[in-house]
Amino acid sequence: MGNRITIPFGSQHVALPEPIRFVFQTENEKIVDVEVDVGYVHRGIEKACMTKFKYTQVGYVVARVCGLCAISHTLGYVTAVERLMNIEVPKKALYLRLLASELDRVHSHLLAMGHLAEVAGYENLFMHTFRDRELVMELQELVTGNRIQFDYVTVGGVNRDLTPEVEKELREKLKILQEKCLWLKDVFENDYTIKLRWKGVGVITPEMAIELNVVGPPARASELATDVRNEFNYLPFKEVGYKLITMKGGDIYARNMVRVEETLNSLDMLFNILDGMPEGDIKVPVKGLPEGEAFVRIEAPRGELFYYVKGSKKMVLDRLRIRVPTFANVPVMKELFIGMDYADVPATVISFDPCLSCTAR
Amino acid sequence: MKVEEVKVSLRDVRRAIKDFYDPEEWHFITVNGTDVGGRIELKWFFTKYGEEEAFKVFTAEANYDDEIPTLTYIIPSAWISEWELADLLGLNVEGAKKGLFLDPDSPKAPLRRG
Amino acid sequence: MKDMFIESLKNLFRKPATVKYPLEPSPTPSNYRGLIVYKEELCIFCTKCEMVCPPGAIRFTYNEDGSKEFHYNPYLCIYCGECVRACPKPGCLIQVEETAPSATEEELPNWDDLERKADESKKRWLQARKKKKS
Ligand code: SF4
Ligand code: SF4
Numbered sequence: 001m002g003n004r005i006t007i008p009f010g011s012q013h014v015a016l017p018e019p020i021r022f023v024f025q026t027e028n029e030k031i032v033d034v035e036v037d038v039g040y041v042h043r044g045i046e047k048a049c050m051t052k053f054k055y056t057q058v059g060y061v062v063a064r065v066c067g068l069c070a071i072s073h074t075l076g077y078v079t080a081v082e083r084l085m086n087i088e089v090p091k092k093a094l095y096l097r098l099l100a101s102e103l104d105r106v107h108s109h110l111l112a113m114g115h116l117a118e119v120a121g122y123e124n125l126f127m128h129t130f131r132d133r134e135l136v137m138e139l140q141e142l143v144t145g146n147r148i149q150f151d152y153v154t155v156g157g158v159n160r161d162l163t164p165e166v167e168k169e170l171r172e173k174l175k176i177l178q179e180k181c182l183w184l185k186d187v188f189e190n191d192y193t194i195k196l197r198w199k200g201v202g203v204i205t206p207e208m209a210i211e212l213n214v215v216g217p218p219a220r221a222s223e224l225a226t227d228v229r230n231e232f233n234y235l236p237f238k239e240v241g242y243k244l245i246t247m248k249g250g251d252i253y254a255r256n257m258v259r260v261e262e263t264l265n266s267l268d269m270l271f272n273i274l275d276g277m278p279e280g281d282i283k284v285p286v287k288g289l290p291e292g293e294a295f296v297r298i299e300a301p302r303g304e305l306f307y308y309v310k311g312s313k314k315m316v317l318d319r320l321r322i323r324v325p326t327f328a329n330v331p332v333m334k335e336l337f338i339g340m341d342y343a344d345v346p347a348t349v350i351s352f353d354p355c356l357s358c359t360a361r
Numbered sequence: 362m363k364v365e366e367v368k369v370s371l372r373d374v375r376r377a378i379k380d381f382y383d384p385e386e387w388h389f390i391t392v393n394g395t396d397v398g399g400r401i402e403l404k405w406f407f408t409k410y411g412e413e414e415a416f417k418v419f420t421a422e423a424n425y426d427d428e429i430p431t432l433t434y435i436i437p438s439a440w441i442s443e444w445e446l447a448d449l450l451g452l453n454v455e456g457a458k459k460g461l462f463l464d465p466d467s468p469k470a471p472l473r474r475g
Numbered sequence: 476m477k478d479m480f481i482e483s484l485k486n487l488f489r490k491p492a493t494v495k496y497p498l499e500p501s502p503t504p505s506n507y508r509g510l511i512v513y514k515e516e517l518c519i520f521c522t523k524c525e526m527v528c529p530p531g532a533i534r535f536t537y538n539e540d541g542s543k544e545f546h547y548n549p550y551l552c553i554y555c556g557e558c559v560r561a562c563p564k565p566g567c568l569i570q571v572e573e574t575a576p577s578a579t580e581e582e583l584p585n586w587d588d589l590e591r592k593a594d595e596s597k598k599r600w601l602q603a604r605k606k607k608k609s
Pocket of ligand 2: 519562568
């Protein structure tokens, strides 16, 4: 047995924008044991939603669980409440939600791709990705009125309509964005440096993915065909050309390529959404109080997001439970590190696109 | 939505889930605890791969000081949800360490009522 | 890799993608969700806006004579627009496309104090109303 060295990684780390902490035990370069601590930013949001806020306000509170997938959280919550109260949401509102949710996915995936390039030491590509991401941020601002905290969805519909001018601008900018994304795809797919750095590193085998219940792009990169957009009917994804994307390999490269392909698929869907936008109301009035329990699954950019809502005809909910995608992926991360070289750790962590403010809530 | 809800007693949870769980077919989502006033209602959620809105839910009730059986022998990734139960509801889960979310000086079992 | 190299060389001669903010202005884009503006003349003091506001950025204090006063904290507001939608008098509350002045420019409102005052004065007001009724 060689000398064991303890290396703390995080909670503040140059390669990691999130407050997660791993404590690695290494023998020379090889990791032999790891401990995780994810609770640095626990804010007690579940508790606050069950005591302080009325059920109509909770949608705005859960949006603040995470900035990157704000729309998914609100969407999960309102879908659950609408199911509890049997509210029929107008078709147009569903399409507008779909628009916001796919814009959100594009921006989140571009962020993940950019970060991944950065930890591979490829600053140049990182800058390119983030420059193009700015386009989709502007579009989000145009549609919802804010860059990240959208506050777009409420119980019963959405808050803003799409004006013809906005729609025109959306189409123009989406065209540009699509071209840029195609160019990025080419780079991410064929660049020699990237292949050298990412191929065969951090491999999740299909068996591992099944055993550890991996979710989201990491699962799909390991041939596990699970996508909530396919398995839970919360928005009309199938009408706008949704494709299930899986890859072989399960390494960092495959995870990144899943994100690239999904970004392109989302962009295609966005055009179809604009083409097929139905007429009608964007909101229905809400009456009554939630009673009973409901659970929904939502495909957030990082994977399956689970909401459990229980109410008993009161303004304040009895229980709200949020199970976020990164939380579900922590076990596989931990498993993956054992036996890995320490130098590969940052890239592997980022390839899961971890979101710790979600995880700790 | 197709939901199959199975009520079991706390002692039989592990056997019931072991008999049913096929990792190729079912996806374990999470275990959730709700305080129903003096008791905790526990729910284990599963969903089927590739099928639309098919769920299976196991429900059991526990007292505050009961020992909750762990599922990590059957589902290795369940540890993190179980640790959360131990932390936020202050339950005694087999093999769970406290302190995933909470610090030693934070309030104990914040999700309990009252 | 060749592609990337050429693109990078081209980038050297392009305009910067960022705005040089303190030197150049950074205009608020159209459709921006900004501050809430209140018109007292139109208000009927139904306190609906206070009830729906998620962070509690709108509070009413109750005066001795039973009249109410509107208070708004632009730094607590999340600009969700719920109050605008809840208000029964159109035009009384509107959302403008402007950001809050940066917090160093003027004294921050002492919101904790105000919240306490709002709670206490409401309690007093409710008691007075009960007495009048009985
Ligand atoms: S916009 Fe939202 S947060 Fe701001 S005052 Fe109105 S209701 Fe409150
Ligand atoms: S909802 Fe409108 S009318 Fe009612 S108190 Fe508020 S501002 Fe005044």
